[in-house]
Amino acid sequence: MDRRSVIAGGAALGALWLAGCRGGEESPRPRPSTDTSSPPPSSSPPSSPATPEPIDPRLDGTVATGLNVPWAIVFLADGTALVTQRDDASIVRVTPDGRVSQVGDVPGVAPGGEGGLQGLALAPGDESALFAYLTGPDDNRVVRLEFDGERIGRAEPILTGMAKAFNHQGGALTFDRQGHLFVAVGDAAQAQTAQDRDSLNGKILRIDQEGRAVEGNPFGNRVWSLGHRNVEGLAWDGSGRLWASEFGDQRTDELNRIVKGGNYGWPEVEGDGGDDRFVRPAATWSTNEASPAGLAISGERAFLAALRGERLWQVPLDGGKAGKPRAFLTGELGRLRSVAVAPDGSLWVGTSNTDGRGDVRRGDDRIVRVAISA
Template structure:
């Protein structure tokens, strides 16, 4: 049984004295009853970027992935619920995903929809079990999950740095962001699945063209990647939590080594690829990331803002600008709508490190054009 229903580089700025990610396990937030937001769309003439609340009273929405018809699947990390949310804000609780064992920063995290969903009805989830972090494939019919198959088991799990973002690239393969779970040497160990970006087939095997024979590893030397996004040229970017000093955006190269734990931020060792952008950890703790309207949009947890990072034609980062600073608290999920005109952004104020306010957690709709 699957569910229980119902239901840099250019901008290395200043040092920060506090870590971007506490080692203390987060408190567990109880499931809440989601409600459609009561804030109407802005009137004609509302400036671009003015957000509206779509849904309220969620519990740590971790990831958002759109289905072909325009509805979105949303995961709740701590409750292990999978939700379906319409563009009008109607919420259906598909159910609590069996086998999820929330702990610390782990739980029900990434969700991805098959590029062939119209014919195969397949979705993918990344979650923490009692044994590991894993990627599991399901069939979704009439808001019921079936045909469970673990396609990537054995990703190390821990109280911190569990990664968790999954997304299909323009090449049709599934990319998986993992963390080094606080065991730093794992990031440099190509035999470990921790501290990596993995690239796999829909069955979970190493994708053709991967850089290391017989390996799922696409890039390594990562601390804790929680954001993946592609630009129109097919270039892959990843947002990554630093430790005490710098958070990062990296332009990901096949087989690239991004330096952790030997380097945090920009270094001079030619063996390691430098980020295209860094922030002080107090300004970011970057989680979800999406591409829209010529920019990367990055949800900041500790920084409590949405960063807009314009991209140049050669894939480097322009000067970033912060939106909604301290207006909505901690931001974790961000995904571009199918028409490319808006972002859905999820708050994370019930994750044990935020300060929940009335209506939290919520999904916001942010126009980008």
């Protein structure tokens, strides 16, 4: 289902609004620098001497082409992947040898601006329980989708009422080992909501599979952490620590280690504000280097897909700290949005050149395989 004609008018209006500010992840960006070794600002915490040495990711072929803004990639037990297409509001199945088949259209999606069909997560141990984050006509919401292994069926809303806007939707989903669902919700361009504990926006939430707050949440509601502007990537390291990639505003993008009840400062600070009330970023970038969307962790290394920066960032991790980021694939594929660790240990990386902000290349949007073995 092609909804591009439906959203064209909204995109045009959004472009007028965005002309005067950076806005969100979709703002027109200058060409990326070719400097692939720029360190994080000096305000970033020093890494442990035991931080693992970086490896050299390399392109290892194209998996699939002709996709529509592939936003999230989730692997099934058989090694195939489910991929959300943001503006088409559909899910496709992609095999390792590149066969693409329709799994189904997700009802109730109203694509526009940075919104549409976004995050995707499978409940641990139950591939029939598929959860999606989407922008509807009136709000952002999380729905549970029936999935029989071939097609999706009924969509049941489990969490509604997150404010929507042209940008800053958030949208990342991930499950922990106990089956709790973590939901990244953007501030919907209303920055002060990020500091309001009673608002769902500008937060990372922890809910059960019915959408209810989990016992033990720090504020007695669905909120797990607050002070977020726009988180589009969530991933777990091998020790069970949660990490998030976050879009800054005018100066600084972030990689954050997420802790229970943590306040990450937005809009009071951007990046490291030197204020002890707020959790310090693990790593930071200037906004023209990053706009970090998707996040994946393999072993002791985090990988961030950069939209404006048009590169893949690798960040070594050690004991909850981050080492010096290094950039790869700079400018080779255009805007990078999604990244996931495949069952064979490679990365699948999705481009975002058909979203109205990039230069469309032949075959876009695509998913490529990136080898990361040492």
